[in-house]
Amino acid sequence: MAEHEAETEALTSDELLVEEVSIDGMCGVY
Amino acid sequence: MTFDLDxxxxxxxxxxxxxxxxxxxxxxFGTRRLSFLKNERVLAVVRSLADHxxxxxxxxxxxxxxxxxxxxxxxxxxxxxxNMITERTxxxxxx
Amino acid sequence: MTLAPDLPLSxxxxxxxxxxxxxxxxxxxxxxxxxxxxxxxxxxxxxLSCVHCLSSSGRRDPRELTTEECKTVIDTLERMQVFYVNIxxxxxTVRPDFWELVDYxxxxxxxxxxxxxxxxxxxxxxxxxxxxxxxxxQISLDGATAEVNDAVRGPGxxxxxxxxxxxxxxxxxxxxxxxVVMTRQNIPQIDEFKAIADRYGAQLRLTRLRPSGxxxxxxxxLHPLPEQQRELYxxxxxxxxxxxxxxxxxxxSAFGSALPGLNLCGAGRVVCLIDPVGDVYxxxxxxxxxxxxxxxxxxxxxxxVWRSSSLFASLRKPDTGGACKSCGFYDSCRGGCMAAxxxxxxxxxxxxxxxxxxxxxxxxxxxxxxSAVPPKPSADHSHRTSPRSAAGSPAGPVPVTIAxxxxxxxxxxxxxxxxxxx
Numbered sequence: 001m002a003e004h005e006a007e008t009e010a011l012t013s014d015e016l017l018v019e020e021v022s023i024d025g026m027c028g029v030y
Numbered sequence: 031m032t033f034d035l036d037x038x039x040x041x042x043x044x045x046x047x048x049x050x051x052x053x054x055x056x057x058x059f060g061t062r063r064l065s066f067l068k069n070e071r072v073l074a075v076v077r078s079l080a081d082h083x084x085x086x087x088x089x090x091x092x093x094x095x096x097x098x099x100x101x102x103x104x105x106x107x108x109x110x111x112x113n114m115i116t117e118r119t120x121x122x123x124x125x
Numbered sequence: 126m127t128l129a130p131d132l133p134l135s136x137x138x139x140x141x142x143x144x145x146x147x148x149x150x151x152x153x154x155x156x157x158x159x160x161x162x163x164x165x166x167x168x169x170x171x172x173l174s175c176v177h178c179l180s181s182s183g184r185r186d187p188r189e190l191t192t193e194e195c196k197t198v199i200d201t202l203e204r205m206q207v208f209y210v211n212i213x214x215x216x217x218t219v220r221p222d223f224w225e226l227v228d229y230x231x232x233x234x235x236x237x238x239x240x241x242x243x244x245x246x247x248x249x250x251x252x253x254x255x256x257x258x259x260x261x262x263q264i265s266l267d268g269a270t271a272e273v274n275d276a277v278r279g280p281g282x283x284x285x286x287x288x289x290x291x292x293x294x295x296x297x298x299x300x301x302x303x304x305v306v307m308t309r310q311n312i313p314q315i316d317e318f319k320a321i322a323d324r325y326g327a328q329l330r331l332t333r334l335r336p337s338g339x340x341x342x343x344x345x346x347l348h349p350l351p352e353q354q355r356e357l358y359x360x361x362x363x364x365x366x367x368x369x370x371x372x373x374x375x376x377x378s379a380f381g382s383a384l385p386g387l388n389l390c391g392a393g394r395v396v397c398l399i400d401p402v403g404d405v406y407x408x409x410x411x412x413x414x415x416x417x418x419x420x421x422x423x424x425x426x427x428x429x430v431w432r433s434s435s436l437f438a439s440l441r442k443p444d445t446g447g448a449c450k451s452c453g454f455y456d457s458c459r460g461g462c463m464a465a466x467x468x469x470x471x472x473x474x475x476x477x478x479x480x481x482x483x484x485x486x487x488x489x490x491x492x493x494x495x496s497a498v499p500p501k502p503s504a505d506h507s508h509r510t511s512p513r514s515a516a517g518s519p520a521g522p523v524p525v526t527i528a529x530x531x532x533x534x535x536x537x538x539x540x541x542x543x544x545x546x547x
Contacts, residue, residue, distance in 0.1 A: 017072045017105035019149050020112055023062045023236075025386035027372035027462075028396040028408035029164050029211050030179065030240065030304075030332065046234065048159070048206045052152040055161065057208040059236055059259060064161065064208070068146030 033107035035086040035099075038118040039079040045114055049073060056114050063112050072105050079115060150389050156441045157395060159205035159431065164213060164409045165399045167195070167223070169506035171215040172244050175267075175278045177306060177347060179410055180400070181338040182215035183508035188402040192222040194422070196229055198399065201427045203233040211238050211263070213409070215401065215506075218245035224253075231259040238263055240304065242282060243289025251292035263302040263330065264289055269317035273310050277347075290325040302369065304330040307357060308347040315360055319368070331361070333373035336468040336478075337410040339507065341499065344469070354481060355380060376461035379454035379481045389459050393418065393440035397431070405430045407440060410464035413502040447474025454482060461485075470499035 041047065041056075048055045053067040054076075067073045074092040075085075082088040085106055086099075094102050109115045146152075170185035171178075190198070202210065210230065217223055217239055230237050238261035246254075246262070254260055264286050268274025271283035293301050303322045305311065311318075315331075322329035336344035349357065358377040361368060361384055372386035387395070392408035393416075399405055403421040406412050418437050419430035431437065449460045461477020469478045470492040476484035492499070 015101070015146065016108075017068050017101055017146055018108050019066045019068065020108065021064050021066070021387055022366070022369065022385065023057065023064050023162060023209050024330070024369045025064070025372050026161055026391040026395050027375060027387070027389065028391040028398075028410070029162055029371055030213060030409050046206060046208060048208075050157055053146075055157075055208075057161075057236075059208075062209075062236070062261075066149055066152070068149070068152065 033103050033110060035103055036084045038083055039085050039115050040118045041076060041079060042113055042116050058114055061113055065109060065112065065114055072102065075102060150387065153394050159207050160397055161395045162209035162211065163207060163397050163399065164211045166214050166401050166409065167212055167217040168215040168220050168401050170219050172219065173242055173279050173282055174508050176343045177277060177334060177340040179335060179338040179340055180215065180412055181505045181507050184506050186402050186506060190401065190403050192225065195226050198421055198427055199230050199233055199235060202235050205428055207235060209236040211240060213240040216242055216244060227260055231257065240265060243286045246289035246292055248292050251296035251298060255296040255298040261301060262293065263304045265304050267306050267308065268311050269314035269321060273314060290327060294325040299326045301327050302330045303327040304332060306332055306334050307349060308334055309349055309353065310347065312349055312353045312357055328369060330369040330371065332371050335410040335462065335464050337464050338412065341468050341501065348479065354479060376458045376477045376479060377481060378457035383457060390463055392463060393437040399427065407436065408464065411467065413500060449476055452482065468499055470497055
């Protein structure tokens with residue numbers, strides 16, 4: 001992925017009002 | 031993903047909502063997905079969905095400006111995609 | 126499942142909606158009112174003696190929480206809206222009240238996944254589980270063949286796990302988890318693990334070996350080699366969200382784009398451990414006095430421990446990066462795993478022992494050239510004899526557990542250093 005595209009994606013993620021993660025996406029649970 | 035702001039929505043009954051200092055956590059017991067609502071206003075919108083005839087009305091009632099509406103539509107779209115919110119049918123309708 | 130009751134918006138929170146919501150990880154610095162999920166080790170008793178056991182399990186601790194005390198914990202988790210508990214141990218199914226507690230949890234709006242070696246998952250148990258919506262199962266397996274698996278988990282353990290998976294599959298349970306701890310010996314079998322998961326309708330979960338519990342004794346010989354870490358990373362990237370990781374490989378994010386997950390240490394921030402005697406630790410890989418936040422038997426129970434523990438308060442302070450601050454990859458790897466650093470004797474504000482940039486190796490060399498001994502917890506619930514040889518030398522002498530580790534301290538020892546010799 002081109003650098004500027006990655007930057008835009010990162011920016012967009014910070015701007016998102018909702019983010020989703022799997023319940024297994026947290027470190028410290030075996 | 032096109033989200034219809036002018037339809038009636040509600041939080042899926044299998045979702046548990048937990049307000050947090052930053053906004054809220056939503057956990058769907060069926061899909062085991064977790065969503066983070068990253069501010070108080072998007073939480074207010076989601077909570078009030080069932081009380082309004084449309085998602086647009088819920089947004090406006092929570093103080094979402096016209097400029098902000100697209101961002102809120104995107105947020106609601108992703109919640110719909112992960113089944114956190116679903117369209118209300120005539121049976122669900124409260125208004 | 127009902128929605129949360131309508132609570133008033135907190136007046137202490139600044140007006141929002143107009144400003145950028147920011148990075149998800151930064152939001153946790155405010156601390157959460159409750160963990161998102163947590164690990165609950167129900168018992169230290171276990172029918173196996175896996176060489177790398179993070180909780181040094183084997184023998185039941187006489188101070189185990191009673192059935193009523195466990196139900197009180199569940200009531201608290203319900204009140205706090207903890208969504209999900211991973212019930213483990215030891216082997217949780219050896220507790221006589223295991224099913225009673227699982228049913229109680231799901232009846233009280235706490236989702237359950239339990240980790241097991243499969244010993245009690247007969248056909249009837251599998252049918253019962255397949256009928257439940259809110260109970261998930263995680264089968265542990267550390268080799269795609271009996272040869273590799275049993276070297277770590279003991280003779281017959283491979284067969285036990287496969288039988289359990291066959292029962293779950295036959296009962297129509299789809300999507301249970303097959304969880305593997307990745308080692309030097311089993312990384313070459315990674316595709317075979319996927320095939321096994323697919324065969325039984327399971328979802329594969331690959332997790333990181335930590336030098337915790339008995340893991341400290343075998344870490345040098347079992348932890349992945351640098352080239353294996355890269356191989357593992359590439360494989361995980363290629364398989365995306367199909368394969369779970371418990372977010373245990375966020376230290377590998379320094380190789381390139383981040384793997385799915387929060388990519389940060391959740392210990393004391395979004396997760397924690399409740400152990401069989403009610404002790405609350407930052408995470409299951411950090412069972413040591415330094416990471417002990419309190420006990421559920423104290424006044425105020427688990428909720429008070431989560432909200433008021435000084436240990437957790439210090440973990441929730443923003444991370445300044447320490448010695449890793451100047452590294453360009455710090456934002457991705459966040460300095461790696463606290464437990465991995467602690468149990469290899471490394472400082473917590475420096476590189477992970479398996480830092481993919483190689484900074485961990487230099488740090489480890491400094492530790493081994495000094496006379497410092499890496500920390501060990503004071504409790505050891507291991508069986509008193511080890512039934513088979515260490516991994517990698519199946520024909521070698523059988524080490525007696527007691528000789529390898531400090532003898533377990535007694536209940537009446539007050540000092541956390543009881544039994545420790547410098």
